[in-house]
Amino acid sequence: MASGFGHKLVIAISSRALFNMDDSHQVFMNEGLEAYAQYQIDHEDELLEPGDAFAVVQKLLKLNDNQPGEPPRVEVILLSRNSADTGLRVFNSIEHYKLNITRAAFCGGQSPYRYASAFGCHLFLSTEAADVRDALEHGIAAATLVAPKTQKPNDNELRFAFDGDAVLFSDEAEQIFKRQGLTAFTESEKAAAKTPLPGGPFKPFLDALHKLQAEFGDAERCPIRTALVTARSAPAHERVIRTLRAWKIRIDESLFLGGLPKGEFLKAYGADVFFDDQEAHIESASEHVASGHVPHGVANSAEFATKPSKK
Template sequence: MPAQLGDKLVIAISSRALFDLSESHQVFEQEGLEAYRQYQIAREDQPLERGEAFALVQKLLHINTLLEGDSRVEVVLLSRNSADTGLRVFNSIQHYGLSITRAAFAGGRSPFGYIPAFGCHLFLSTHADDVRSTLDAGFAAATILASGIRRESGDELRIAFDGDAVLFSDESEQIFQREGLAAFQAREQQNAHQPLAGGPFKSFLAALSKIQAEFPEVADACPIRTALVTARSAPAHERVIRTLRDWDIRLDESLFLGGMDKSAFLRAFGADLFFDDQEGHCQRASGVVPTGHVPHGISNLQVTDE
């Protein structure tokens, strides 16, 4: 019977998000595909340096160890490389002892079409077009920004999410951008008992929450910690709290910042990865924590139309 991944949390990651391929990519940009191919083959036994999302992947896979062999997390490599040029990537995976065994090498084309086949909950890439295509297909995805930030060692996985257009739909953000803060707050207060529609990361957070539930409810027993870091404040907080309660989804921490810059709070939380839909927020956050831009919702439609 064919292997199934349906009961696992499945994360797809591109080779450039997992490893630092900046030098080889520069060869590709300046000298072309054949030069890139020869460059990778000549160095296929030289391990690549860790990329922006390496620590995240390492901590995700460590969860399987803590569950004593019950493999609940699967990481799949999706790459625009061919298998020939991608051999160095797999050799680097083995060098670091990462339990990644499945991959799709798309030979120069976008690999996002394989996301439904693998049943992925999340796709992380440095290629913005692939990320947009994945979001348009109804799956969570983010463009990993270059930052050079390296999280401290430790096994606890910490993931932070923006609210509107990430965990939730952008329905309220549309009101804010069209009619202003007062109209937004009035609408949220009026609809406090009406759950928000889910955004692109709802399913991913739900899958994380299910794994968290497998650990004892005692202090420091769970290796996953999540946080909502949102520009919302009272009175717009109540609808968020009631929405998560309606979804029966766990969030460990919730920060309602009322428009304050998120960077200091993300540093204090110690996020291994932060997801936000607004590019300006992401650029500032990437100076303190690894950050993924989620090009979804009205804020990104405006950028596209410029």
């Protein structure tokens, strides 16, 4: 991870996740890069509408308010396939919405994921699935954003929700479930209940969130809240609890749903964004909350990608 950012939480965001660029993207798909570039230049004085991640970015940056004289707690960095020339419209929109985003990488049509590590990012949010996969393969927490079908009422609290296996934890238990079934999975987890699970791609991000929460002191005053929302149930819950205890990471809420659809529970929790490795769960969640698909682990392998988990 790059130096120079101290203990800040560093989030990378793609331009298409931050702003609605559907019109210009359609020009690119239909007419190519040159026509796209000219379209952006011709419309660079027209403001872009907020995109799927806009509300989350606003809340993240708001964490830097009311701390005069102190270094910012959160840094948001723009990683874009645009060139600097075509990206002028993006920065004009950032300025209009008063988003304190000052660092960016414009990659001229190439994937920007490689700069996420150089900037020391804890998380990369994009609408480009290929960029997300590249970031995950290089050890960076990343997700493809799916917009919610209904909008969450705005408030000042930022609520993250995470699936367990293949997101916060490794997919070793998921592999047993997929290949040997629920009974073998349950017996394996009971036998390994006191053995912490290895970390998954989002463990470093959760750890960074936990440290940021600690800076606010009293949990009741902290504007960040976290939840584990997993299809696990008893007795497979014990290993999860002991794993988080071994990591010395506090999760504010834990929901063990035993295979129930997650959408209504995420709505009740009030998640701003939910991260899960399985598209079937993302489909349920995105009825109510912004969701990030994490294309990692056995469920996203060619063998199992089309088979939804019942665990």
